[in-house]
Amino acid sequence: MSDLAMDTRLARAGGAKRAVNLVTRAWFVAAALGHGVFLVYILAVFFPPIATEGLDGLRGMHLPAGFREGEFLGNLAAASHVLLAAIIIGGGPLQLVPAIRSRFPAFHRWLGRSYLVAAVLSALAGLYMVWTRGTVGGLVGHLGITLDGVLILVFAAFALRYAxxxxxxxxxxxxxxxxxxxxxxxxxxxxxMGWVMLTGGAGVDFETFTGPFLTVLGFAQYLLPLAMLEWYFRCQARPSARGQWLYVVTLGVLTAYMCVGIFAAAMGLWLPRL
Ligand code: HEM
Structure with missing residues (x-):
């Protein structure tokens, strides 16, 4: 291969690598901001009533599986589930910022332990709620979120083991x-919410909270992010310019969709309840 051809190839590979890093960073910034809005909602909606009234604070909340008269354990699971969500949703993005990891290692370790415990307890509480009192979404929805709960437990165990x-x-x-x-x-x-904004809710039966789109989303909510993550690892381990550009376009499109969804969820679900 001539020097010129070699130089062009290297320049292309460098450009692809930079594009991978750029689109991944853009994805992360958007995801972190979106987590921030969800965190504000969690802190504002769940913390004040539970802090002042204890488990009774769950009464009258919008959660169909929230408060049940005389069910201490189920109510405790529901309250801890929504309170621990603050550590998971607020702490997750912070753990991924390299500058925080390198400049404040003690904080990273402390938050990492809290995040891990919160994720495990919250998953166990969620599993308990789904299988003792149910929630919206039908059997397929229950199975989708159950598999998520199991994956959380497995991933937490491996993250801890290697740490x-x-x-x-x-x-x-x-x-x-x-x-x-x-x-x-x-x-x-x-x-x-992105889907509702773009299509008006095709494939969603809002009465029963079931339908083809929800069936897919029930599993895609974690399988798609996990698949993109594995692809990101692959782009770093065995870079090929073509594969990297394909990743850039795919994540770019998904990030654009995610931004629509964040806007729609913020305006339609979270901010109106503050
Ligand atoms: C660990 C990560 C999780 C977080 C951060 C989380 C967060 C939340 C939040 C914030 C709510 C309140 C609903 C809202 O206002 O939007 C909620 C409700 C709920 N979550 Fe989770 N959740 C997690 C995992 C799970 C898992 C793995 C399950 C089941 C296996 C589950 C089952 C439930 C149930 C049953 C409700 C009540 C829904 C209802 O009232 O019908 N969650 N969760």
Missing amino acids: LARRIREHRRWALRLFMAASAVWFFRVGL
């Missing part, structure tokens, strides 16, 4: 997988 073994590369990978699974409920809301 304790000081195998940081593997720890980082499992922690990123945990982030995608633990934020699935956020992806669900954003995915649904």
Whole structure:
């Protein structure tokens, strides 16, 4: 190969790598801002009533599986579930910022432990709620979120194992997988509201909260982010310019859709309840 051809190839590969980093960063900034709006909603809607009235604070909330008279354990699960969500939704994006990891390692470790415990307890509480009192969405919806709960437990176990073994590369990978699974409920809301805004809610029966779109979204809420993450790992490990550009276009389109969804969820679900 001539020097010129070699130089052109290297320049192309460099451009593709830069584009991968740029689109991934853009995705992260949008996702972090969207998590921020969801966090504000969680802090404003769930914390004040539960802080002042305890489990009775769940009464009258918009949660169909929220408060049940005389069901102490179920109500405790529901209250802890929505309170722990603040650590998961607020802490997840912070854990992924490299500058925080390198400049404040003690904070990273402390938040990481809290995040891990919160994700495990919240998943267990969620599983308990779904299978003892149910929620909206029918059996397929229940199975979709159940698999998410199981993945959270598995990913948390691997992230912890590799952190304790000081195998940081593997720890980082499992922690990123945990982030995608633990934020699935956020992806669900954003995915649904973006769809409603763009199509008016095709394939969604709002009476029963079932339908083909919800069936797909029930699993895509974590399988799609997890698949994109694996693709990102691959782009870094075995870069080919064509594969990298395909990743850039795919993540670019998904990020644009995610931004529509964040706007729609903020305006339609979260900000009106503040
Ligand atoms: C660990 C990450 C999770 C977070 C951050 C989270 C967050 C939340 C939040 C904020 C709510 C309140 C609903 C709203 O106002 O939008 C909620 C409700 C709920 N979540 Fe989760 N969740 C998680 C995982 C799960 C899992 C794995 C399950 C089940 C296996 C689950 C089951 C439920 C149920 C049953 C409700 C009540 C819905 C109702 O009242 O019908 N969650 N969750």
